[in-house]
Structure formats: C-alpha cells, structure tokens
Amino acid sequence: MxxxxxxxxxLRALLHQMALNSGSANGKEPKSMEEHKFWKTQPVVKHDEVVDEDGAIEPDVPLDQVRATPYPLPKEFEWSLVNVEDDKEIKELYELLTLNYVEDDDAMFRFDYSAEFLKWALLPPGWKKSWHIGVRVASNKKLVAFISGIPQDVRVHNNVKRMVEINFLCIHKKLRSKRLAPVLIKEVTRRTHLEGIFQAVYTAGVVLPKPMATCRxxxxxxxxxxxxxxxxxxxxxxxxxxxxxxxxxxxxxxxxxxxxxxxxxxxxxxxxxxxxxxxxxxxxxxxxxxxxxxxxxxxxxxxxxxxxxxxxxxxxxxxxxxxxxxxxxxxxxxxxxxxxxxxxxxxxxxxxxxxxxxxxxxxxxxxxxxxxxxxxxxxxxxxxxxxxxxxxxxxxxxxxxxxxxxxxxxxxxxxDGYLHFYLYNWRCREVESKKVGLVML
Ligand SMILES: CC(C)(COP(=O)(O)OP(=O)(O)OC[C@H]1O[C@@H](n2cnc3c(N)ncnc32)[C@H](O)[C@@H]1OP(=O)(O)O)[C@@H](O)C(=O)NCCC(=O)NCCS
Missing domain, CATH: 3.40.630.30 (Gcn5-related N-acetyltransferase (GNAT))
Known part of the structure; x- marks a missing residue:
C-alpha cells in the first residue's frame, strides 16, 4: 500500500548521502572538470567520459616506485596513525567525528557513529593499522582530521579486485577549505599502493568525477x-x-x-x-x-x-x-x-x-x-x-x-539524499541503482 x-x-535526508555541497541536491551546478583542481589530476573517470570497456586507468605501480615518505602537511600539523583498539584513541576519533562529520544541508542532524561501531567498521578481517590515518596539531596533539581504508574484494561487472574501501574522511570544521582533503586522499592512496592495492571504492553525497552509480x-x-x-x-x-x-x-x-x-x-x-x-x-x-x-x-x-x-x-x-x-x-x-x-x-x-x-x-x-x-x-x-x-x-x-x-x-x-558510488583507478560502465549490491557504512 x-x-x-x-x-x-x-522526509529529510541525513547522511553522507546527503549532499553536503552536492550539485544535484542544493541547486548548485556541479563543478566542471577544470574546476576540480585536485580530482582532475587523479585516475578517475572524467565527467564527460563515456565508458564502454572496463579496466584500470593507470597501471599498477611497482613497489620501488611508490613514494616512500608521507606527503608533507602544513607545518602546524603531523601525521598520526590512530590505534583504533586503544580506548583513548578511539574516543578521540569518536569525538572528532561526532562534532565534525557529515551533516544534512540545513545543519539539523549530524552523524554520530558510536565508538563500538567505529571499531567494527575499521577492524574487519585483513584490516591494516597503516590505513587508519589521523592528522594532529603538532603543538598540542589534538586530532583534527582522519581518513581510513579497509580491504575488500569487490566485483565490478565481471572483474573481482582486491580494493580498499575508503571511509570516514573528516576535517575539523575550523580547518575546512584549506586543501587538506587532497593531502589525506593522496596519503591513503600512497599507503594503499605500499600494500599492492591500486583500486579504491568510496561513496559521497557530493558529486565528484564521476559517479559509477547513484542511489537515493x-x-x-x-x-x-x-x-x-x-x-x-x-x-x-x-x-x-x-x-x-x-x-x-x-x-x-x-x-x-x-x-x-x-x-x-x-x-x-x-x-x-x-x-x-x-x-x-x-x-x-x-x-x-x-x-x-x-x-x-x-x-x-x-x-x-x-x-x-x-x-x-x-x-x-x-x-x-x-x-x-x-x-x-x-x-x-x-x-x-x-x-x-x-x-x-x-x-x-x-x-x-x-x-x-x-x-x-x-x-x-x-x-x-x-x-x-x-x-x-x-x-x-x-x-x-x-x-x-x-x-x-x-x-x-x-x-x-x-x-x-x-x-x-x-x-x-x-x-532528499543521494549517495554516489565512485571507483578510483577503475573505469567501468555505469551501474543502475538496483544493480548495486555494495553497502558502505
Ligand atoms: C569532506 C571534507 C573532508 C572536505 O574538506 P574541505 O576542507 O571541505 O575541502 P578541502 O579544501 O580540504 O579540499 C577540497 C577538495 O576535496 C574534494 N572533496 C570534498 N569533499 C570530498 C569527498 N567527500 N570525497 C572526496 N573529495 C572531496 C573537493 O571536491 C575538492 O577537490 P576539487 O578541487 O578537485 O574539487 C570536509 O568538508 C568534511 O570533513 N566534511 C564533513 C564530513 C564529510 O562530509 N566527509 C565526507 C564523507 S563522504
């Protein structure tokens, strides 16, 4: 009935789904490819590209050619892996996310993933400590940004690939629009390459180049x-x-x-x-x-x-x-x-x-x-x-x-919310929402 x-x-949408800055949901036009100063440099499908054959965009990088040192951060900040199994550190991560993670367009609701949930999400079989990446203020060690990956075998049409699922990208509200997100993304990519993985899957409410599926x-x-x-x-x-x-x-x-x-x-x-x-x-x-x-x-x-x-x-x-x-x-x-x-x-x-x-x-x-x-x-x-x-x-x-x-x-x-699915370094034919079988947290 x-x-x-x-x-x-x-019904209001909450969610990552929720089109924080989303071109489609808040009336703003999505950025052109040229305006994506970061994403235009990355191996992702371009907005105007039509794909009829699936495959890697760039070849795998041999280990000796993977950058050996972390990408530089502005001098006030330092990289710091978050030990998710440690009660104090998971609490720090919980607090960062509960105060700064995804909100709906009207700032009425904000995701409040529990600490227990975060442990479940970040410690699946095969999890890697090096993929729980934090950024702290060098002077007082406050955790101000985070990005994570977990390994997952993913099938896209007929190809099964070991991928990294990227989630929980978050930058403290006071540090927004300073181009820190691209540094976090490049660093998790580097650390993924070090483990011999060259494809990623991620979801976002925002429109980026280029969704391979969109769900409501x-x-x-x-x-x-x-x-x-x-x-x-x-x-x-x-x-x-x-x-x-x-x-x-x-x-x-x-x-x-x-x-x-x-x-x-x-x-x-x-x-x-x-x-x-x-x-x-x-x-x-x-x-x-x-x-x-x-x-x-x-x-x-x-x-x-x-x-x-x-x-x-x-x-x-x-x-x-x-x-x-x-x-x-x-x-x-x-x-x-x-x-x-x-x-x-x-x-x-x-x-x-x-x-x-x-x-x-x-x-x-x-x-x-x-x-x-x-x-x-x-x-x-x-x-x-x-x-x-x-x-x-x-x-x-x-x-x-x-x-x-x-x-x-x-x-x-x-x-109101839509969730876009993206692949990094994998070109593929688009997938209808009813043919998406991957649920990301
Ligand atoms: C998402 C977030 C980390 C982006 O940080 P920011 O300070 O707003 O943006 P920055 O100046 O550091 O970086 C801007 C670049 O990141 C890209 N970007 C923004 N949100 C992104 C996302 N969710 N996934 C991937 N890239 C994203 C932008 O498109 C831009 O790149 P471009 O110039 O190629 O278009 C930050 O807004 C945040 O923490 N938001 C709340 C939590 C959230 O929405 N997390 C993402 C969940 S999918």
Missing amino acids: NAPADVQEK YFHRSLNPKKLVETGFSQLGRNMTMARLIKLYKMQTQTNTPGLRPMEEKDVKAVSTLMNKYMSHFNLAPHFGEEDVRHWLITRPGVVWGYVVEDPETKEITDFFSFYSLPSTVINHTTHSTLNAAYCFYYAVQIPDEELSKIADVSEREAARDKAIKDRLTGLMQDALILARQNDFDVFNALNLMDNSLFIDDLKFGPG
Whole structure:
C-alpha cells in the first residue's frame, strides 16, 4: 500500500548521502572538470567520459616506485596513525567525528557513529593499522582530521579486485577549505599502493568525477511523533499527528516462521546464500566466511543479523541485517539523538532453475523480481518490527539491491539524499541503482 498522497511527508535526508555541497541536491551546478583542481589530476573517470570497456586507468605501480615518505602537511600539523583498539584513541576519533562529520544541508542532524561501531567498521578481517590515518596539531596533539581504508574484494561487472574501501574522511570544521582533503586522499592512496592495492571504492553525497552509480535514500518512520518533533519529517497538510501515528503503526511481533538471530554455526550457510544472491548485482562485495562472521553476526548496539531456519528442513533459507547509525539532533531543546537503523546486507533464495528456462533477459528479470518480492517484503517487515523493538526512530534504505521491491509496500518515503558510488583507478560502465549490491557504512 502506498502512503496517501496528502501525507506529503517531506522526509529529510541525513547522511553522507546527503549532499553536503552536492550539485544535484542544493541547486548548485556541479563543478566542471577544470574546476576540480585536485580530482582532475587523479585516475578517475572524467565527467564527460563515456565508458564502454572496463579496466584500470593507470597501471599498477611497482613497489620501488611508490613514494616512500608521507606527503608533507602544513607545518602546524603531523601525521598520526590512530590505534583504533586503544580506548583513548578511539574516543578521540569518536569525538572528532561526532562534532565534525557529515551533516544534512540545513545543519539539523549530524552523524554520530558510536565508538563500538567505529571499531567494527575499521577492524574487519585483513584490516591494516597503516590505513587508519589521523592528522594532529603538532603543538598540542589534538586530532583534527582522519581518513581510513579497509580491504575488500569487490566485483565490478565481471572483474573481482582486491580494493580498499575508503571511509570516514573528516576535517575539523575550523580547518575546512584549506586543501587538506587532497593531502589525506593522496596519503591513503600512497599507503594503499605500499600494500599492492591500486583500486579504491568510496561513496559521497557530493558529486565528484564521476559517479559509477547513484542511489537515493528512502526512510520508513518508526516513531513518527519524534521524527516530526525533531524536524526530520513534517506533518503534511490535512494530516494530524494521530493519523500519522496510525499510518505507521506496526505489529509488535515478527511473522516469519523460523526467524532467529544469526549464530556462529550459520556462517557457512549465510556465506553461500549471500554470494549466490550477490551474483545478480554488478557492483558487489565478495564475502569469505571470515567477512560474514565479522559483518553479519549481531553486535549489541551496532549491527543486528537474523537468519530464517526452515522449521522442517533446518536449512537456512534467508538472512537480513541492519545497523545502528544515530544522528545528533543539533541545537534541539528536547531531543538530542535520532536513532536510525540502516538496511544492511540480506539474501533470499532465488528459484534459479525455473528462471534459467526463460530465454529473454528482461522477462527473466521480471520473473525473478516477482518470485522474490513477497518473501523479501515479509522479511523486511520483520526487520522494521525488530528495529522498532530496539527503539529505532526511523529505518533507512537506499534504492539499491532489491530494495525497490518493498519500499512502497512498507511505506518508505523518498528522502532528499543521494549517495554516489565512485571507483578510483577503475573505469567501468555505469551501474543502475538496483544493480548495486555494495553497502558502505
Ligand atoms: C569532506 C571534507 C573532508 C572536505 O574538506 P574541505 O576542507 O571541505 O575541502 P578541502 O579544501 O580540504 O579540499 C577540497 C577538495 O576535496 C574534494 N572533496 C570534498 N569533499 C570530498 C569527498 N567527500 N570525497 C572526496 N573529495 C572531496 C573537493 O571536491 C575538492 O577537490 P576539487 O578541487 O578537485 O574539487 C570536509 O568538508 C568534511 O570533513 N566534511 C564533513 C564530513 C564529510 O562530509 N566527509 C565526507 C564523507 S563522504
């Protein structure tokens, strides 16, 4: 069922998604290639370039030709790796991000990744200390900037590459527009080259040269009263609070038989299910069992992972997950935090054998979507119920993977935010949002 037209909820987008300086979302024209003083020097696809064959833009750099020393910083600053496993240092990183990381265009909300979340995000299998890069003020050692990378096998169309996923680029508000970001980006690139990796994947709300995919954020109200009070949502004309609450009311218990939290013993089955499901997408991670164990088993307050175990056969037939990313409500008298859950990875079984009998590609795609829509909608309904049980105010999802199959039925509304996906040193054909299978935190 679609939300009635008179609801007209203008759901605000938070998120990196959110087009901080974004050309598309705030009415400003995106910069021309010539105006990108930094990005025009980098191996990325140019704005006017049309790609019809995938491949590296520059060859790999032999180790002895990789710059051996860090890029110079202005003299008041120094490089400093952040030891994410150390309580004091993770707190410093948390404080930098909670006060200076991504805000929405109207500066009403700012991401508030928890310290536990940051450890989860930065310490996956194969993590490297040399990719947790901080900048401190030389005189007082205050942490004022950060950029990070984690290793990940990523498939783009038919090529699987070991890449670095770049995230948490942040510069203290007082140090903006001083061209520090390019130095951080060059330094993480150098450190990536030192490890023999030459491709990166990253996302941003801003338009840079050149998105290989663009997704839109959708939001499902779980606590509509608080969302309106904080300004995240607005009451449409002809809408009362009582009606709004009724509109988003849900059952309190989940429906799917055999749904239970994922456990260690499910890792193998979930890995198989996940990689099979991911084969449908043109940008997707390849998860080994270690990755599944790290990313998908519940960590209280950080990520929730569930499986469906067939009550009769005991087979694991589906799984889903969501993570917690609250936002600070900036300058609000009664509310300090918005508790947002974000849709993470999931998989349902696909009737491959039946589908393989359909020769026409678009007919086969339509039959696939039809076959999984009901199942997936039921699972995500349960995800919403679990998110509500865990006190989340809103459930966010991009229109990637098969999310468009349940977004309307489950009363998600479109946000203002878009998230652009980028590859560094890899040219590729563009990917439609529904063919994106990579979720970045
Ligand atoms: C993003 C941020 C680090 C950029 O720093 P800044 O001080 O505003 O910009 P600088 O003067 O240092 O550098 C400008 C260059 O960085 C580029 N840049 C800005 N945001 C970027 C991003 N998110 N990713 C990559 N490059 C970015 C600009 O396009 C510009 O390069 P160009 O001249 O080739 O176009 C800073 O604004 C910030 O910390 N914002 C809040 C957190 C955030 O949005 N992080 C990014 C999440 S994707």
